[in-house]
Amino acid sequence: MYQTKPNINIERLSANFDDLADIGATPEGGVNRLALSHEDLEARSWLAHQFELAHLEVQDDEAGNLSGIWRCQNPDAKTLLLGSHLDTVPNGGRFDGSVGVLGALECVQAIQEAGLDLPFHLEVIDFTDEEGCWQSLFGSRALTGNLKDNYTYGLTDRVAPFRAALFRAGIRPQDISHAKRDPETLLGYLELHIEQSYSLDDTKDDIGVVTAIVGRTTYQITFHGEAAHSGTTRISARRDALFGASHFIIDVYDLVRENFPDGVINCGNITVEPGSFNIIPSVACVTVECRHSNREHLQQMETMIQELAQEIADQHHIKVSIQPSGQMPVAVMSGQMVMAIEQACQNLNVSNRRLHSLAGHDAQSMSSFTPTGMIFIPSVNGISHNPKEFTHWHHVVTGVEVLLETILLLADQSG
């Protein structure tokens, strides 16, 4: 189909990567770009400027998703979305999300420079709050019309700060639902991302072709005891919420290890009230996350975890309340996209294997909305969400080349 073979510009990609990593850089070599924070807004502003420099049409939707669009000559053509996210977890890594957005931009520029007119529009997209600083996969859920109930689903006491953050970013809560697209306008969605786990690093494959993404449920599990003077209250009379929560944290890991060898559990935070050294804790709220790539097993995990919390509360004469704070079902990638990515790898003579994603991604929201594919590149030692997150540069380049080849194959198929 194409006359001039497009080539990615490695120096430009590398310069963009370094410039972006400076925004919110931490002393440990990581990045703080929490969704809707000052640093996140600075990164979006920087990205919009890159879009302009590349002659892309800049577009903000009602959920804050930022796009750079390169239109083909046929105005009625569908759009192929390419992207990921620029937000990070607190003190996260430089590769998570960034590689997908910058790689997509580089592919579009390579196609421009080769003078190709594809049979679809290309849209590079930076999704809002993939990481869930406020609401996991917020932007991609909004685009697919998949924000449950309303935009504050499961947030409870963080509604007001979330609203403030949205307004600060120019997002009007009442308009978020208008970000929903018509799937008929889309050809599909491709996301390049680091694996964030160790399987590619273990087997030394260059590319992972994602076939499914684990489902994930998060809870706030709150133990309620009774505040009392720490010095004067009999041990037997204490109803210590933190003591109960500590037992829960230990037992929940045992539960998952024994019953769900393929499941994942994390207790990522705990907050205590009143939190004074001389008062028995009255409230201890544990943030619990569970993941599984099998829908039925995920549900069994959730049930057993809730039962465990209740048992521990009963044992310690305290109460427990369980509040779901997020839920993403198991997601299956498009067979067409999986095969296109595998074909691209074969064309480029790049070693690859199929795998499941143990992490959540915007591709998870997109997969039930439009044909979705996901390309993984290796993470050294599987470390992610950490300043030590690292991917060898040649793997980044290979990933972008596979993304570009996949786009060109889709163009051949559509043309």
Place this chain on the structure above:
Amino acid sequence: MYQTKPNINIERLSANFDDLADIGATPEGGVNRLALSHEDLEARSWLAHQFELAHLEVQDDEAGNLSGIWRCQNPDAKTLLLGSHLDTVPNGGRFDGSVGVLGALECVQAIQEAGLDLPFHLEVIDFTDEEGCWQSLFGSRALTGNLKDNYTYGLTDRVAPFRAALFRAGIRPQDISHAKRDPETLLGYLELHIEQSYSLDDTKDDIGVVTAIVGRTTYQITFHGEAAHSGTTRISARRDALFGASHFIIDVYDLVRENFPDGVINCGNITVEPGSFNIIPSVACVTVECRHSNREHLQQMETMIQELAQEIADQHHIKVSIQPSGQMPVAVMSGQMVMAIEQACQNLNVSNRRLHSLAGHDAQSMSSFTPTGMIFIPSVNGISHNPKEFTHWHHVVTGVEVLLETILLLADQSG
């Protein structure tokens, strides 16, 4: 010695108690008057006004201790300090501290109204930050010249907010050391307080005569693991700071229960970094407090707790750092004061018994500085640091009457 027998005005005492309890009142019936907070400053302002209404000389010292002074005719006389504190723990009770300050004020007014000239000055004092919102026993430590190193001892990262709070309250950090008194000017210190424990409520005695106060040490025990993506990091590769801290919390209670039956332990707070649902916790900082009325046993407890923290860190391949954040030695009350209080109870035909205080008090700082006595009244079910803290009104009245009688006995002895 006295012509007219002074009598406390129960209605006035009760009205003052209710007015004070309104300042910082919480919906649960408790009080929020954290030291140097807006509510605490409002309570001080209210108390200064009560001092003025009672024709007392109002005095603020350089550590924010607020006094109302009633001078006797002999300008060279010593001063008998009477007091406690108006600050509370978060959502604490209405009786803790307040009873001692208001009871002291009532005694002075009763003595005024009886037209007595005692052989010593009377000074009602509200000590700053008894509860340790910033620094336990801050005011009484400053008055006795017993603030270790400097006023920010053990605070580490809370120095700046503490300084801001001090300035807001009109306390200049560089002047705090000037709050130190000359012990030669003092006759002694008497403190009326609720027991905050259950021994008087159990034995149905009206008054507890305190002979010693437990020593107390507080630590920040911080476990350091490694942040990582929760979904993609092998369980075996995790270095989870919160998981280690949970084991510590459970084991430290076992350690104290098994080895120190008279010791007290509390883990009152824990904070986690980065604290996100999808990141393995890298830091978990536990606030640990231990108390014992035997100096040697307290030291053994501290050593064993630190060893336990190190063992658990080693087991879980994480690190631990231990930072002392407060220390009060075991305090012994003055024999003269103990006997005067017992004699007062006998004169008034009030049942009483000697006991140790399991809670810390300003009397603890004062005891090594000036002859110090402490009068306890019962706490229903021993509940304190809780909105349900309660003392029957007739016990409050009896406590104030015993305080008054003790002052008069000391006057007889000094006259």
